Amino acid sequence: MPTVFKKLLYTLITLFFLTSNLQCQGVQKQPNVLFISVDDLRTELGVYGHPVVKSPNMDAIASEGSVFTNHFVQVPTCGASRYALLTGMRPSKPDHLKNSAIENEISDKEETDVPESFIHHLKRNGYHTVGIGKISHSADGLVYGYEEPVSTKKELPHSWDELLFNAGKWATGWNAFFAYANGENRQSLKKQVKPYEAGEVNDQGYPDGLTTELAIAKLRELKDKEGPFFMGVGFFKPHLPFNAPKKYWDLYERDQIPVSPYPNIPENISLKSLHESGEFNGYALGDEHPNLSEPVSIDYAKKLGHAYLASISYIDAQIGLIWDELKVLGLDKNTIIVIWGDHGWHLGDQRVWGKHTLFENALNSTLIIRSPFEEHQNKKVETIVETVDIYPTIMEMCNTAISHEIDGESFRDSFIGSKPNTDQVAYSYYRNGISLRTDKYRLTKYFREEEPTIELYDHISDPYETKNIAQLNPNIIKGLMPLLEKGNTGLYKEN
Template sequence: MPNRLKKTPFLFALTLLLTISSSCAQEPKAPNVLFIAVDDLRTELGAYGNPIVQSPNMDALASEGALFTNHFVQVPTCGASRYALLTGMRPTKPLHLRNDAIEKELTHKPEGKTPESFIHQLKQNGYYTVGIGKISHSADGYVYGYEEEVSSQKELPHSWNELLFNPGKWETGWNAFFAYANGENRQSLKKQVKPYEAGEVNDDGYPDGLTTQLAVAKLRELKKQKQPFFMGVGFFKPHLPFNAPKKYWDLYKRDDIPLSPNPEIPKNINLNSLHNSGEFNQYALGEEHPNLTKQASQEYAKKLRHAYYASISYIDAQIGELWKELKTLEMDKNTIIVIWGDHGWHLGDQRVWGKHTLFENALKSALIIRSPYASHQAKKVNTVMETVDIYPTLLELCNLKPKNKVDGESYKAILDGNQPTVAPMAYSYYRNGISLRTERYRLTKYYRSENPMIELYDHLKDPNETVNIAHDRPNLVAELLPKLEKGNKGLYTSK
């Protein structure tokens, strides 16, 4: 009996200690987030079935994570697409379709209960947030014009603990965004430039290589911190100009690069649904200036597609460096990696070179989410998804919920293997129109006087959107139109 009395307090203490230790071990550690925004990246990767594009690092991340095959942006222009991403909200007024949407809506507001962005909410919940490059619209996160001095005004004033950028010899973020290898840029050369360049330089001979170096160095610093981090890395390419080190051009034989499968203007549409490639054609020294009435020659079209592919391979190599560093630092097992293209791009499709349309080529973009959770790995998600869904999805992956109501829906349940109870739809906005994408159809309504105002494409029979069948399928249009109108929250009035 005496021995038993002596052991009891010890056994009780030991049991209590083991219980506490077990509880602490089971408590989920907040994951880090590495969010990589890639400008103008459509689904032109090996992971999406392109046999020509050399994108081994993004393909590897897609094979380990979830590849979203039907991700659509809200607005096919950089600033407005990023506004939807950051806020989780679809456009409700014309300002939300403009590149300065973030500046006009968020930059000058005092910090309040409602987070200005999902990054802000992560920061409020103990995350250390670092922005490098183009995450919001500005090339370096500060508000100033293309040819102005760099300002001290952050585009997202409450979201970042640190905002970093190395413009190198180009001196400012916007100069770096339009950089050529010799240190000049589109502005300094008064647009007397070509829309592509194969620079005889290493990766750091263009700004995206400098961004990679900065991000790698920062990861090493973040390794020493105890709190979780969100690091946003915004790469410029493959945005115009399609400039990349020559070694990435050398990965391709131009004769192997296919031309667009849909180079003609779709039948039964009004030309106001398209445009004359104004952004592309401002690069004055381009050999040709294609538009809706004059196509690019096959030779020039292949050269441009070659340049776009080289730019993708350049960025793929940068992403590979980040991924390698995460693994070296043994941070990969607790880091969510997101690769997001801010919109698509017409590569001569429908006679357009650029974004800024409500066609599939401008609205569909790359999305890869590599989660450390085993159940989320090696998945191909074919469910229709919108950019606004990223906000609540990322928060839920970080064991959080949006503080305010957002338009997006979390896709964590789908990553877990569950099927959606309601067929998802994606809304996109531009050119006085709204486009509704379902699993099979794209219905677009333009709020304008020019006819036809309604376009319908059957992606099962016509995945390249070559024929508007709205006139032939009035019953289907009538069925889908009320769903489309639900996405019009005061943005347009019928003409």
């Protein structure tokens, strides 16, 4: 081939790739967002190093993106944690610590210049928004009590173009949330139920399977829709009751299920920092009823761990089905995927079964972000990030400016590798306390009469938070306390 033709061909090829790259950059300005919330999901996944759990789909998504090992929620209870997520704001008054936070602070409000949620902000900026399942606190996004008829009042009145849910044979969202395979639920059975079930059903025999069907059907519709979309998919499990189809239980050998490495009460603390596992014991037919005086047996701890892992594997399979469909439709090339656990959960750790503490097990939860536009495959990000930071991070990835003030700060740079950030801290709030997490320490201050009111844990030498060392380290307390006080947004005052 003559040299002149070689040069011409090279020029044409170069122009082709430059044009393609510019087109890709144009697409990047408005990627789709698939946001998956998973209730009560602590970092119990293979990608986090769990030795037994079967979570191949979430692990695979993480391998194409980033897994955040130090993600901490603001509040270790469902509604309040989601309020912080949606608004990008830390709690500043007692209502912000309640499951009713979204209902009380957002549901009855008129639309203003300040968006009610990051979803509302995306909607205002050209996104078609679809909610399926539990994204806000309510199981179906509507405001009504556990045993009341379904209402038409939305928890997020201005955020959704479409709000969808299939309650199946359970009839209401809250019945579905506490569902058993026979169509009954915790309420209908007056809490005379076990906190676990291995149902002889297929995936659609529990509500999360129906949510998956809805999500897949909606993705097929959205494929041909002009403009970007935000789809929120909220799964119930592994929230209590730990119910999953038996085939997911069958993935595990009971004797291989690990139990808590520290099922004892930490040294040098007040019992007021813990609780008596009331939510868990509300399932009246449980084999045992643990409290701070009486831990469960090893056999029962393994059974409950088995149930929790089976529930995770069930949800992992649902996420896998959605992920597969995204790829079949070609939407994976322009969709950011976020998998978020709304808080952690004590599996007998510190003698607690449940959330609702300011210990690591209740505050550290799953966060995985997969973006097709950044070079961050199979990265474990150790930077400390907070749930409130997710709002601005998504906005930055979607090239959407924020003109109002929020507490969160984008951590996008920390996982694309352009600016390592080692100075991050996380603040969490509950039980009349504020907890500060740094890369080495957890410092917690309680505003109560019961002593001690200060707890300090060294996560380098004591990752399971077994011993409060505050009294032995006054200089560390002195150095960290001003940083902790910065997180007091007016929520607490000295006695």
